[in-house]
Amino acid sequence: MQPPEARESVLARGLDQLGLALDADQQARLLAYQDLIAKWNRVYNLTAVRDPAEMLTHHLLDSLSVVLPLRRHAAGRPLRLLDVGSGAGLPGVVLAIAEPGWQITCVDTVGKKASFIQQAAAELGLRQLRSQHARVEELPPGGADVVTSRAFASLSDFTRLTAKHLAAADGIWMAMKGKPPTAEIAELPSTLDVFHVEPLQVPDLDAERCLIWIRPRAAE
Numbered sequence: 001m002q003p004p005e006a007r008e009s010v011l012a013r014g015l016d017q018l019g020l021a022l023d024a025d026q027q028a029r030l031l032a033y034q035d036l037i038a039k040w041n042r043v044y045n046l047t048a049v050r051d052p053a054e055m056l057t058h059h060l061l062d063s064l065s066v067v068l069p070l071r072r073h074a075a076g077r078p079l080r081l082l083d084v085g086s087g088a089g090l091p092g093v094v095l096a097i098a099e100p101g102w103q104i105t106c107v108d109t110v111g112k113k114a115s116f117i118q119q120a121a122a123e124l125g126l127r128q129l130r131s132q133h134a135r136v137e138e139l140p141p142g143g144a145d146v147v148t149s150r151a152f153a154s155l156s157d158f159t160r161l162t163a164k165h166l167a168a169a170d171g172i173w174m175a176m177k178g179k180p181p182t183a184e185i186a187e188l189p190s191t192l193d194v195f196h197v198e199p200l201q202v203p204d205l206d207a208e209r210c211l212i213w214i215r216p217r218a219a220e
Contacts, residue, residue, distance in 0.1 A: 007031055007056060014061045014203035020068060022098060029097045029124050030060055036120050037088050044112045046088040057204045063091035063150070065200045066176060067098045069211055070146065073172070078102055082144040082165050084136050085109075085152030089117040091176065092148075096121070096129040107132045107139065136161055143167045150176040155184040159192060159214060166216070173214040180210050193217040 011027055022030075034055055040046050049058050070079065079102045083092030086106035096104045106117045106129070114133035121129040132139065142165040149158050152175075159173055166172070180197050188194065193215050200209040 007034075007052070010053075010056055010204070011060065014057075015064065017201075017203040018061070018064060018068065020064060020098070026097055030064075030094065033089075033093055033097065033120060033124060034060060036116070036123065040088075040112075040116050044116070046113060046116060047090075057202065059088070059090055060094060062176075062202050062205060062209065063094035064098065065202045065209065066091055066148075066174070066211060067095065069198060069200075070095070070174070071099075073146070073174075073213075074102075079145045080143060080167070081105070082107065082136075082142060082147045082162070084147060084149045084158065084162055086117060086131075087113055087150075089120055089131075090150055093117060093120050093124075093126070093129065096126045097124065100126075100128060103128050103130075105130045105132060105142075105144075107134060107136050109133070109135050136165070139165065141165060143171075145171055146174050147171070148174045148176070154187070155181060155212060155214070156187045156189075159188065163216075170215075173212075175212040175214070177210050177212055179208045181212070185212070188214070191217050 015022055037046055041050055049055050081102055081104045083106045086092045086108050089106055092104050092106035108114045111133050114131045117131035144165050145167050147162045147165055152158055185194050196213040198211040202209050
């Protein structure tokens with residue numbers, strides 16, 4: 001296992017490369033969250049990534065890479081965010097640590113994963129973070145400003161299953177993807193507008209990442 005100093009250094013360097021300022025308590029919570037994933041992974045299959053160094057880059061830094069884009073979208077207002085197919089809480093738990101003023105709900109169909117997120121929220125003191133064990137389409141309609149996913153489903157399924165959870169006024173979808181999914185974008189209905197495909201550069205991760213920003217198309 002990496003010595004704590006090495007993890008702290010890698011995280012601090014990654015935050016610097018992302019242009020993201022998090023205080024010492026937030027950084028400590030991120031590493032404590034990584035430790036919780038590793039602990040639960042010994043019994044439950046929360047994530048296929050088990051190497052501590054890979055977990056830091058593939059999970060923490062990858063999720064942290066969307067904080068500034070979401071802040072830009074929020075423009076100073078607190079967000080209500082629904083994280084669909086959250087798994088071990090990625091990116092939802094990471095966002096809750098980075099932005100304590102945002103209301104975040106993580107949804108997953110696997111009970112142990114939903115229980116893990118609930119436990120992480122309790123141990124890390126994330127009072128604004130909720131966990132739901134459910135199929136997202138079975139949840140009552142909500143008013144999320146942003147519905148997000150990370151490797152949850154195709155864009156068409158993602159938007160179809162979660163449309164009722166968007167805020168009526170200006171809710172949007174933000175999907176975390178690897179390479180720009182050209183075929184998936186082409187399959188979206190004409191009622192939806194992919195208004196931005198945003199490339200991401202994740203520190204220490206030699207792989208393409210992007211965000212797909214989608215909103216309902218305004219009626220003509």
